[in-house]
Amino acid sequence: MTIEIINIGDELLIGQVINTNAAWMAERLNLSGFVVRQVTVIRDSREEILEALYAAEKRSEVVLISGGIGPTNDDITKQTLCEFFNTRLVFDPAAYRDIETIFARRGFPVTELNRQQAELPEHCISLPNKLGTARGMWFEKETGKTKSIVVSMPGVPFEMKALMTEEVIPRLQQCFKTSFIYHKTVLTQGIGESFLASRIESWESSLPENIKLAYLPQPGIVRLRLTGTGKDEQKLKHQIDQAVSDLGVIIPEFIYGFDEETLEEIIGKLLTNKKQTLATVESCTGGYLAHLITSVPGSSRYFKGSVIAYSNEIKKKFVNVPLETLDKFGAVSEQVVMEMAISLQTQFGVDFVIATSGIAGPDGGTPEKPVGTTWIAIATPDEVVASHFLFGDSRDRNIRRTALQAMAMLRTKLII
């Protein structure tokens, strides 16, 4: 059994909007045990909609359509669906009441265009849309032995997502009994994809057949997604939990979290629980570390602030790094980054400090200290430690990898 997605919208075919709907739908369907065979993006045109529907229906049992049913252009898609399913539009009082409710909340009267949205094909199950005025439409057709299903949804991402989650996927799971699916994503940091793959090779090959592993790399991070399928929900969860715990024994130093967590949220929770405080003193990261940390709501409870010491003058005068240390070792050095961390810890009166200094590029590299050379120090209530890294050529990626590495280092100090 396969599913096809049809996205309708001129804006997708002039490149004004990136088709994130298709990726979101495909991911959710895939995670629910369904196979997506094809995505087709077409314009708001009767002929093209009909052609795409006939072609998709031949290949796949289920066709999910998003787009083309807003108040200004719903006629084309809705009328075309009526034509395709040989039915007609009828006024749906329940749908009209929902539209009235939405307009009342906004304080506007219902317009004629919106009233027409309550006209729905007679032979469809209409799916309530709490977030907008265009309902989902679920069509079924018996074709020989099998049932063929076509569902039309609005293209507005949050309306489509709510309809998919609350209506479409549960109904599809009822029609096509899929196995249980269980996912767990292990977040790793500090090791590249290929090195990670060889470190966990024997663990990976010993995974049960019903558990699949996907490597999802991002700059500085590799996410490992385990997807298990099975008839017995409890057994499946147990299998995945066991696999995750086995992995934790092999690479404990690289795992920093699970599923959707971010490093800035994780260190935020740890600091909040310990009632301890943090500051940063940044050179190469230029404020990006402070930005990530303060992007977490409530971070003002544990984050006191930063000094972005971009010039040596500021490192000297304001962070109190001795001139001799700067002259003797250079700004990108173990000594300077440790001095920065210790000095700010005293000045800001905080428990922890992260200090960064590096050559982000594209300029500033030397044979001894090429672009990508980075020092990170962590001051804790007990000690100061510093580590050296050689990242790559890209300024953006160097900044990002330094910030992630620094937060991962802080995390290891917070969980001792």
Added chain:
Amino acid sequence: MTIEIINIGDELLIGQVINTNAAWMAERLNLSGFVVRQVTVIRDSREEILEALYAAEKRSEVVLISGGIGPTNDDITKQTLCEFFNTRLVFDPAAYRDIETIFARRGFPVTELNRQQAELPEHCISLPNKLGTARGMWFEKETGKTKSIVVSMPGVPFEMKALMTEEVIPRLQQCFKTSFIYHKTVLTQGIGESFLASRIESWESSLPENIKLAYLPQPGIVRLRLTGTGKDEQKLKHQIDQAVSDLGVIIPEFIYGFDEETLEEIIGKLLTNKKQTLATVESCTGGYLAHLITSVPGSSRYFKGSVIAYSNEIKKKFVNVPLETLDKFGAVSEQVVMEMAISLQTQFGVDFVIATSGIAGPDGGTPEKPVGTTWIAIATPDEVVASHFLFGDSRDRNIRRTALQAMAMLRTKLII
């Protein structure tokens, strides 16, 4: 004449990768005067590739394929293209030399898998790919009166983009004489889309018929893209330049740049030309402003650093904002933000300072100062000015809008 895009890749159909290639290709083609009729995303499978090719060829004169020709899976697409065009793979010495060069640069020997990438269909024009080992393949077929063109490109975005820009679009423009297309994007900041639309309504309606206007909003910014088409290149450029200059008279205070420029690059250039220096002192932006400024290569020439004064303690002790000012007016106030700017200007010894203080949310709002309340001050060599804003509910957007607004304010001081 229409074009279709076929993207091949299993990763697109499980939602692991968002199909940004299609949007980029569609936008570039559209801006070059071509119409994209359909995008089809399929799996790496012979049958599905053949089916998609036959269907696309029936509808459109040109089919552009991306994906499916990496070293590990090139067999399927390349062999299928041979089957479709009734040709065979032959070894291409020039393509092999290019592969050798790329491997020599990386310091690796050419593997057998990569050697096979030099085998290309006999009846195609192979398009050089400077950035990778998979060449582009340009096929032509006479079908009755018209020529039908199929081009296969790698799916790696930067390789595809280079091939499209340097080879595919220029060749398409030779085959299908399109009109001249000329674009200019006007970047505005500080005015919402609907207010902007009503301010420039009469200008917009007086635009010549061959010039189209698109509003492209982003948080805090609205880009106005003018796209003109015409037979006479000089006349067209003149028309667009005239329209842009007319717009400059109507909304001079909101235009900060053109085309791909960013505010951080613009203020960087202005400071470099004036040989002047900048620092920031940030509360609500939490380092995001410093991060944007330091994301520009070479920013260390004019950017000295920041103090992220996230707590009142740091504002007081480290930025020297008097305790009375903080107590009397609160941290989010005109007085505090001006004190922050003046104090840092002296302490850091810089020409310009941007200071921010606001309630980014979701917590911390009061009836007098709701979430979104923001003060921004700019200290220049001559004066200190502060402005008040009420942004929205979203923490991320408030941080971003504050940073953009602050840079726009600095820009107006730099161009006096």
